[in-house]
Amino acid sequence: MIFELPKLPYAYDALEPMISKRTLEFHHDKHHAAYVNNLNNLIKGTIFEKADLETIIKESEGGIFNNGAQVWNHTFYFEQFGKDKFDLLKNGAFSDAIYRDYGSLDIFKDKFSTAAKSLFGSGWTWLVKKPNGALEIIQTSNAANPLRDGLKPILTCDVWEHAYYIDYQNRRPDYIESFWKLIDWNIIAARY
Amino acid sequence: MTFELPKLDYAYDALEPYIDARTMEIHYTKHHAAYTNNLNNAIKGTELETKSIDEILKNISKQTMVIRNNGGGFYNHNLFWDIMSPKGGGEPKGDLLQAIQRDFGSFEKLKELFNAAATTRFGSGWAWLINQNGKLIVNSTPNQDNPLMDIAEIKGIPILALDVWEHAYYLKYQNRRIEYIDAFWNVVNWEKVAKRFL
Numbered sequence: 001m002i003f004e005l006p007k008l009p010y011a012y013d014a015l016e017p018m019i020s021k022r023t024l025e026f027h028h029d030k031h032h033a034a035y036v037n038n039l040n041n042l043i044k045g046t047i048f049e050k051a052d053l054e055t056i057i058k059e060s061e062g063g064i065f066n067n068g069a070q071v072w073n074h075t076f077y078f079e080q081f082g083k084d085k086f087d088l089l090k091n092g093a094f095s096d097a098i099y100r101d102y103g104s105l106d107i108f109k110d111k112f113s114t115a116a117k118s119l120f121g122s123g124w125t126w127l128v129k130k131p132n133g134a135l136e137i138i139q140t141s142n143a144a145n146p147l148r149d150g151l152k153p154i155l156t157c158d159v160w161e162h163a164y165y166i167d168y169q170n171r172r173p174d175y176i177e178s179f180w181k182l183i184d185w186n187i188i189a190a191r192y
Numbered sequence: 193m194t195f196e197l198p199k200l201d202y203a204y205d206a207l208e209p210y211i212d213a214r215t216m217e218i219h220y221t222k223h224h225a226a227y228t229n230n231l232n233n234a235i236k237g238t239e240l241e242t243k244s245i246d247e248i249l250k251n252i253s254k255q256t257m258v259i260r261n262n263g264g265g266f267y268n269h270n271l272f273w274d275i276m277s278p279k280g281g282g283e284p285k286g287d288l289l290q291a292i293q294r295d296f297g298s299f300e301k302l303k304e305l306f307n308a309a310a311t312t313r314f315g316s317g318w319a320w321l322i323n324q325n326g327k328l329i330v331n332s333t334p335n336q337d338n339p340l341m342d343i344a345e346i347k348g349i350p351i352l353a354l355d356v357w358e359h360a361y362y363l364k365y366q367n368r369r370i371e372y373i374d375a376f377w378n379v380v381n382w383e384k385v386a387k388r389f390l
Binding site for chain 2: 026030031034066120121122123141142143160161162165166169170
């Protein structure tokens with residue numbers, strides 16, 4: 001199938017000052033768009049030409065995998081931001097799982113932040129749901145995506161330098177701190 | 193030994209317009225300095241305190257990822273700053289040029305191969321020109337790995353290095369890594385590269 005770049009679900013300046021308009025313009029219009037274009041070019045004439053994105057992520061290798069996973073990862077990343085937050089304590093199954101597996105939202109955020117700060121090089125930090133329902137924080141390098149390991153992604157932080165270098169340069173911890181201010185927990189709970 | 197951040201031989205703005213002053217300053221005072229500090233902290237009180245960086249890297253498979261990442265980051269940036277100059281550019285000469293012609297066909301062909309290695313390295317990493325017992329090879333490695341490491345796919349002495357971590361070019365070139373790679377050739381100090389080839 002021919003993949004299309006999803007529109008950003010908000011204006012480019014909607015996440016200011018945590019993530020700048022300029023960063024979002026490059027991140028979405030250049031990086032995300034390039035992964036979509038590269039993927040469409042690479043799958044032409046291969047067994048993945050008619051495959052959906054999840055199949056590509058689970059079964060492909062090399063350039064097709066890298067670009068396919070990055071298409072998925074960025075869509076998932078951009079979709080989780082918003083200003084429509086809610087009190088996690090009042091929500092059902094996801095809130096229960098956070099308290100059960102981490103004790104509190106703050107403890108979870110601390111652990112996730114530590115993982116995101118310590119990931120060396122380009123990659124992603126994820127909160128995933130395991131087949132048994134338990135939550136786990138994992139780090140993946142470059143394009144790697146947890147779907148490939150049978151895990152369901154719930155939340156992700158892009159720690160490729162392009163996600164934060166214009167706004168924070170080498171200060172990745174500051175970016176991660178800002179990241180929490182943008183998360184729409186309604187979306188995260190619905191994913192769980 | 194305690195490793196020291198080496199002095200830069202040129203000012204932060206010396207490589208303008210190819211590499212901008214702000215990128216140079218952050219790259220050197222923040223990224224390179226952090227690798228140096230992290231390496232020193234990681235080896236403190238261990239047997240590695242008496243080793244040279246080359247010795248550490250040659251046996252990196254026996255060390256932690258913290259030492260591999262920061263030892264590589266320390267060495268790679270030392271090399272990168274050293275092989276660039278505001279008076280750089282042009283073409284290699286002498287024995288180095290002859291070896292390039294012998295192993296790649298021409299200097300233009302070397303640049304093509306090196307550009308391809310630098311462009312296609314997915315994620316963070318480095319492109320290299322490697323001296324492997326007198327034979328020249330172009331390759332790239334992920335993150336802060338390098339050809340001196342015993343875990344490297346192609347081993348040898350790196351004589352030319354290009355940092356393709358996004359922090360090396362994002363402030364000036366953003367997603368346009370290829371423009372950064374093209375610009376790099378204008379600041380390569382071929383005399384230094386030739387000395388490393390001897």
